[in-house]
Amino acid sequence: MGDSLITIVAIFLAAILMFVFPLMSLAERTDDIAELSVTTATDEFVDNIRTTGKLTWAEYDQYLQTINATGNSFDVDITIYQLDENPGVKVTQAEPTKIGENLYYAKYTTQVEEELNKYGRMRLGEGDLVSVSVKNTNQTIAQLLRNFFYQLTGSQTYQIMAEKSAIVAVNGSN
Amino acid sequence: MKLQYIAVIFIIIIVPIVIITTTYINSQITTITLQNKYNTKLTDATYDAIKAFRINTVNNRYSSISDSKIRDIEAAVSTFFNTLTSTGDLSKRDIDAYVPALLFTLYDGYYIYSKYDNVVPKENADGDEISNLNMKIITDETELDTGDAYNTDGLKPYVFYSCRYKDGGSDFVVNYTLDNAITIYGTLRNWEWAGNTCNLKSGYSYQTLSGYLINPNYVEIIDNGANPINWKLKYKYTESGTEASLIKSEILTEHLLFTNYLQDASGNLIYDTSGNPIYDNGDYEYIVYNGQKIYYDKNETTKPTPYFYYNNYGKSFISNAEHNKDVLSYLNARLSTEADGSHHLYSTNAFEYYRDAKRFSEIISKLTDGISQKDAVDLQGNNIEFDVATGDRDIFVTNDSSNPNDPLLSKSIFDENRMQVIRNSIKTNLAVAIGNYNRYSTNSYQYSFPELDEVDWGKITNEVSVISFLQGIPIGYKFYNSYCVITNNDNEEVVKKDNIYIITKDRGTENNREYHLPGCTHLMECEFDDDSDIEIERGYSSIDFLRQTVRISEDNNIYFYPQTRVNMIGGHPSKDTKNITACYYCMVNATNVYSADDIIKGEIVELNEQEQEEVMISVVNDKGTTVEQKALEKIREYYLTALGRERFNLYQANMSGFNT
Numbered sequence: 079m080g081d082s083l084i085t086i087v088a089i090f091l092a093a094i095l096m097f098v099f100p101l102m103s104l105a106e107r108t109d110d111i112a113e114l115s116v117t118t119a120t121d122e123f124v125d126n127i128r129t130t131g132k133l134t135w136a137e138y139d140q141y142l143q144t145i146n147a148t149g150n151s152f153d154v155d156i157t158i159y160q161l162d163e164n165p166g167v168k169v170t171q172a173e174p175t176k177i178g179e180n181l182y183y184a185k186y187t188t189q190v191e192e193e194l195n196k197y198g199r200m201r202l203g204e205g206d207l208v209s210v211s212v213k214n215t216n217q218t219i220a221q222l223l224r225n226f227f228y229q230l231t232g233s234q235t236y237q238i239m240a241e242k243s244a245i246v247a248v249n250g251s252n
Numbered sequence: 253m254k255l256q257y258i259a260v261i262f263i264i265i266i267v268p269i270v271i272i273t274t275t276y277i278n279s280q281i282t283t284i285t286l287q288n289k290y291n292t293k294l295t296d297a298t299y300d301a302i303k304a305f306r307i308n309t310v311n312n313r314y315s316s317i318s319d320s321k322i323r324d325i326e327a328a329v330s331t332f333f334n335t336l337t338s339t340g341d342l343s344k345r346d347i348d349a350y351v352p353a354l355l356f357t358l359y360d361g362y363y364i365y366s367k368y369d370n371v372v373p374k375e376n377a378d379g380d381e382i383s384n385l386n387m388k389i390i391t392d393e394t395e396l397d398t399g400d401a402y403n404t405d406g407l408k409p410y411v412f413y414s415c416r417y418k419d420g421g422s423d424f425v426v427n428y429t430l431d432n433a434i435t436i437y438g439t440l441r442n443w444e445w446a447g448n449t450c451n452l453k454s455g456y457s458y459q460t461l462s463g464y465l466i467n468p469n470y471v472e473i474i475d476n477g478a479n480p481i482n483w484k485l486k487y488k489y490t491e492s493g494t495e496a497s498l499i500k501s502e503i504l505t506e507h508l509l510f511t512n513y514l515q516d517a518s519g520n521l522i523y524d525t526s527g528n529p530i531y532d533n534g535d536y537e538y539i540v541y542n543g544q545k546i547y548y549d550k551n552e553t554t555k556p557t558p559y560f561y562y563n564n565y566g567k568s569f570i571s572n573a574e575h576n577k578d579v580l581s582y583l584n585a586r587l588s589t590e591a592d593g594s595h596h597l598y599s600t601n602a603f604e605y606y607r608d609a610k611r612f613s614e615i616i617s618k619l620t621d622g623i624s625q626k627d628a629v630d631l632q633g634n635n636i637e638f639d640v641a642t643g644d645r646d647i648f649v650t651n652d653s654s655n656p657n658d659p660l661l662s663k664s665i666f667d668e669n670r671m672q673v674i675r676n677s678i679k680t681n682l683a684v685a686i687g688n689y690n691r692y693s694t695n696s697y698q699y700s701f702p703e704l705d706e707v708d709w710g711k712i713t714n715e716v717s718v719i720s721f722l723q724g725i726p727i728g729y730k731f732y733n734s735y736c737v738i739t740n741n742d743n744e745e746v747v748k749k750d751n752i753y754i755i756t757k758d759r760g761t762e763n764n765r766e767y768h769l770p771g772c773t774h775l776m777e778c779e780f781d782d783d784s785d786i787e788i789e790r791g792y793s794s795i796d797f798l799r800q801t802v803r804i805s806e807d808n809n810i811y812f813y814p815q816t817r818v819n820m821i822g823g824h825p826s827k828d829t830k831n832i833t834a835c836y837y838c839m840v841n842a843t844n845v846y847s848a849d850d851i852i853k854g855e856i857v858e859l860n861e862q863e864q865e866e867v868m869i870s871v872v873n874d875k876g877t878t879v880e881q882k883a884l885e886k887i888r889e890y891y892l893t894a895l896g897r898e899r900f901n902l903y904q905a906n907m908s909g910f911n912t
Binding site: 088092095096100103104107110111114117118121125128129130160161162183193196197199200201202203204244245247248249250251 | 256259262263266270273274277280281284285288291292295298299302707711736737738739740741750834836839840841842843844845
């Protein structure tokens with residue numbers, strides 16, 4: 079009786095060790111690789127906006143294709159803050175150190191996409207801020223396996239994510 | 253075999269695989285993270301470098317002079333290294349070894365910052381030995397390659413964007429610039445200017461010609477008589493038509509702030525409401541003479557002349573001395589006396605730009621007839637291969653209506669060749685500079701010139717830019733190798749087509765002044781009739797909208813914007829100026845603006861619903877008396893005036909004998 083129980087436990091442990099552990103480990107590595115490529119793509123995307131001062135529909139589309147090629151689905155959040163350095167271009171002698179109000183007009187993903195759809199491009203100016211954040215929306219194999227053993231719930235559980243923000247360095251041209 | 257053994261063997265096989273994969277992927281992640289970190293740092297540092305250059309040139313009133321420019325660039329180099337080393341773990345000395353070159357492209361040439369041998373030749377050009385130098389004599393060239401005693405980092409000599417053309421008896425070099433200005437020197441056909449045309453004569457001679465190349469058929473001079481204030485010319489809508497934008501003399505105004513306090517008639521200081529004395533400030537009419545702004549003080553009666561330079565944040569009046577005779581006669585000829593006895597100073601620079609450019613372009617079109625890209629040769633006389641071939645189409649002939657070539661427009665034959673020459677020159681010199689770096693480097697890394705992509709070449713050939721190279725830093729299992737191109741046109745080097753802003757205001761007042769890009773869609777929708785609410789005041793260069801610093805003492809700066817206007821309270825200027833705001837539709841949110849080329853052509857071309865290009869608004873479209881068409885006519889007139897004036901006003905340090 080005792081032997082059979084130990085055998086069952088051993089088989090069970092062996093199954094975990096032989097199948098689940100390698101599978102989990104490889105699934106995690108797959109996600110790491112996906113994250114690596116998403117991070118690289120995001121960095122390139124933002125750096126490109128930063129040094130050219132514009133965002134085109136073609137670049138945005140290319141970026142989406144690159145990240146989706148990892149086999150996951152993503153939620154892309156773009157926020158662009160457009161700078162109005164000094165709406166009332168003036169400097170008062172009473173406040174000589176005050177350079178400007180530095181107002182920012184924020185545009186979010188839907189507005190950016192709308193503008194790209196309409197004009198095919200978005201021109202940015204020096205000092206504008208661009209911030210892109212991506213998270214996977216599907217469940218990767220690693221997440222599935224992990225949930226099998228220890229349940230994680232909530233909408234903020236993601237496995238692959240990348241973030242990048244930068245200040246635009248040039249005034250975009252046509 | 254028992255199941256347990258199989259399990260153990262399986263684990264023995266799989267665990268190392270998992271460990272190795274994990275380690276490898278982790279190291280890849282570290283590599284990519286480091287690579288991204290260096291990318292960001294490089295962009296930051298390059299941006300800071302160009303920003304330093306801009307701040308220095310805008311606030312340096314002598315920035316166009318060569319020595320001063322070198323100083324500004326050296327300051328930019330030092331900013332680059334400061335930023336690169338400020339947050340990282342590498343010191344300047346460490347990072348220095350990984351930067352093979354920095355490139356600064358300017359208006360008519362470029363500087364390369366790199367390592368070079370800091371040695372002098374043993375003999376001078378005449379073959380005489382240089383003996384009085386207290387230096388060590390190097391007898392063996394291999395000594396140069398060892399250690400760093402003889403090499404130093406610094407700017408190499410300025411290289412012009414030049415290309416040699418040879419055809420028949422003509423053999424000349426053309427120095428290109430970032431816009432339509434060129435200098436031609438070498439053996440050219442003899443010519444004479446008779447009446448209003450250029451006639452070729454027999455024989456060749458060595459000549460130097462500088463000027464702006466335009467299509468001369470567009471320009472028709474109406475008045476170039478004795479009184480400069482009445483000078484005017486037409487810049488036509490089409491080559492053959494009669495309708496045109498009128499370019500005439502104009503009044504230019506700037507706000508200035510001085511370091512002295514405002515005083516009333518009896519010499520007492522004037523205070524603001526909070527009890528602080530007010531710095532003197534006011535609006536002054538100005539014109540540019542020899543690249544320097546000269547202002548007119550209409551209230552000045554005690555000085556010999558009412559004209560002054562803005563020097564050391566004060567007025568430096570021009571004296572009556574003999575050496576000022578030329579400048580004073582230039583100024584006095586442009587000072588009007590109005591019906592009410594008041595005076596105004598008129599700038600005629602825009603007129604002079606188009607008048608001189610017309611003459612220059614006609615001469616060049618005659619002298620270089622038949623010169624095309626295939627005539628471009630290098631020092632040895634071998635033909636140069638360019639990446640984009642324009643075949644045997646004339647480069648500098650601009651007045652042939654069967655072969656359109658308007659140098660003011662992008663993608664003209666002239667512009668294409670200009671970009672190719674710049675690209676070729678930079679590629680050659682930079683490849684040598686980076687290749688040579690291997691001689692000085694102690695790293696095992698092989699430095700080489702990377703392949704720059706087309707977008708970057710587009711930026712480099714059209715704008716003032718800084719290109720930085722960072723190569724050979726070990727990151728994980730790889731070496732970091734990247735470059736960064738950052739451009740900036742808000743400096744006193746160049747006036748690009750997008751660098752003209754148009755000011756609008758409420759009709760007849762100084763209220764609600766707003767500045768726009770010339771292609772602003774909002775501006776294009778305005779009615780500019782005689783009874784419209786707003787009117788166009790004038791176009792100015794974009795740097796007139798940048799903040800200027802007035803330094804009172806160490807750590808005590810005050811600022812002003814030249815295009816704000818004085819705010820008179822109680823009969824004296826107040827401490828605040830009237831403001832001028834940026835247009836939300838084009839300056840803040842610049843997505844949908846028409847291109848400057850469209851404004852010059854007088855045709856707005858857009859994609860229609862079938863995705864085909866269609867002329868939406870045109871100044872020569874008789875069908876439309878639409879609001880937009882009138883707006884385009886007005887905008888084109890102010891835009892061309894401002895573009896001509898601002899380009900004419902640039903101080904051209906390296907272009908002597910302009911328009912001769």
